Amino acid sequence: MLQKLLDLVYPRLCLACTQRVPAKGSSICISCQGQINPTNYHLLDDNPVLERFWGRIQLQHATTYCTFTKEGLIQQLIHALKYRHQPQIGIELGKLYGHELKNAPLYQNIDYIIPVPLHPKKQHKRGYNQAAKFAEGLAETMGIKWSDDFFVRQENTTTQTKKSRMDRFENVKSAFRVVAPEKLINKHLLLVDDVITTGATLEACASNLIEVEGVKVSLAAIALAS
Ligand SMILES: [Zn+2]
Structure with a gap:
């Protein structure tokens, strides 16, 4: 009533x-759901998301919900999620994709969903981390816990312009830190972000996480940019 x-x-x-x-x-x-072009990469062992990380980092599985088309609905939604204070969009997309992942054979043994941490200053300005909103939605329909307590971003990150590629990678990597690694031992983590472009941030995050004993990392994002 x-x-x-x-x-x-x-x-x-x-x-x-x-x-x-x-x-x-x-x-x-x-x-509007009909305008989302799903990739169905979660059903494929080899796919363009995983290929983007070949030779860079050892991942279990990797997927994105949809392809990122310029001027398409997903671009609009992600823009609103990031810049128009619409955190609910991240949650809804997460819930929709979580329904798919829940039944996907490759994603049956995930222990925790971990969002890529946002720089604290950015998060303060935006009021939330968009990747955490996507994680929250995924967690709800997959029935798996998500947490942003295990993996954080630190304040530092010095200027990158004069560094070599390797130094740059180490620098990005050192911007993140695993908190209480003993709680992650032997866990399979689903690391999530909004859009995958070069994958440099995800690579840096995953390389921190797999340093924890027995940790396996899979990736999921809303969209893959070409
Ligand atoms: Zn609509």
Whole structure:
């Protein structure tokens, strides 16, 4: 009764097109969901996401929910997630993709979902970490815990311009730190981010995490940029 009343006064609107959506279910409407081009990479052992990390870092599996097309709906949604204070978009996309991952044979033994930490200053300015919002949605539908307590970003990161490629990598890597590594021993972690571009940040994060004894890392992001 109260819910019906609330729906009348505050109708739920699609996060993408602002049309009304039913009181229950996703807050991205069916029509907008139809505009998302899913990759289905979570069903493939070898795929373009994993290929992007070949020869760089040992990953178990890697996937993105969709492809990133310029001017497409996903680009709009990610832009709003990052710059228009719409954290709910990250959660909704996570919930939608979590439904798929929950049943994917390659993603059955994940222990924790870990978002790529945002620089503290950026997070303070934005009010949230968009990768953590995606993690939160994934966790909800996959029924797996997510946490941003195990892996953090530190304040430093000195200027990179005059460094060699290797020094740059070490520098990016040192921007992150595993907290309480004893809690991660032998765990399979799903490291998540919003968009994968060069993969440099994810590589740096994963290389920190796999230094913990027995840790395996898989990746999931909302979109893969070409
Ligand atoms: Zn819509």
